[in-house]
Amino acid sequence: DAGVIQSPRHEVTEMGQEVTLRCKPISGHDYLFWYRQTMMRGLELLIYFNNNVPIDDSGMPEDRFSAKMPNASFSTLKIQPSEPRDSAVYFCASSWGGMAGNTIYFGEGSWLTVV
């Protein structure tokens, strides 16, 4: 299996622009997670889905962030409008059976810089 696939790997955008990050989870996994990693705050869970349904979005920083999972093999994280403080590495991850005692497989991340 190719693992969790994210795109783009790097994105530089201007403040106020819309950013869309994409993720293809590992086939057969029923959970999908979006994380954000910064030097200041480390790795933070933004939102996770189970069988394409959002379960917990309490980590989404504000209304500028939205995530969708239209089918089992695709998810997006959108930031509109983007701000410089959104600059971070965004990881998508997937697992079979959720966080409880299961291995979470991370993608390689999308490196976002908002100038």
Next chain:
Amino acid sequence: SQKIEQNSEALNIQEGKTATLTCNYTNYSPAYLQWYRQDPGRGPVFLLLIRENEKEKRKERLKVTFDTTLKQSLFHITASQPADSATYLCASYNNNDMRFGAGTRLTVKP
């Protein structure tokens, strides 16, 4: 508030020695602790999981302990190699909440 902390931001050791990394948690009791390895520019990779009723887990040169009295997990790499140089993250799980520590950057010098 619930916290998970990795005390050392960085650890430098000589090749062949045992590296010991520490993860402490406060104000909650995780059901599981996990350890991940993260290389620069890459995503975290799962290494080991230990449950609250387990004292110790081993995998090849890796060993992790879970001390619920001290509220601490130790992660050991024996016979360390330069290829073990990376950032190591601990993560705790409790009640649908998974938290990651900030990580310890390990450098193994030849």
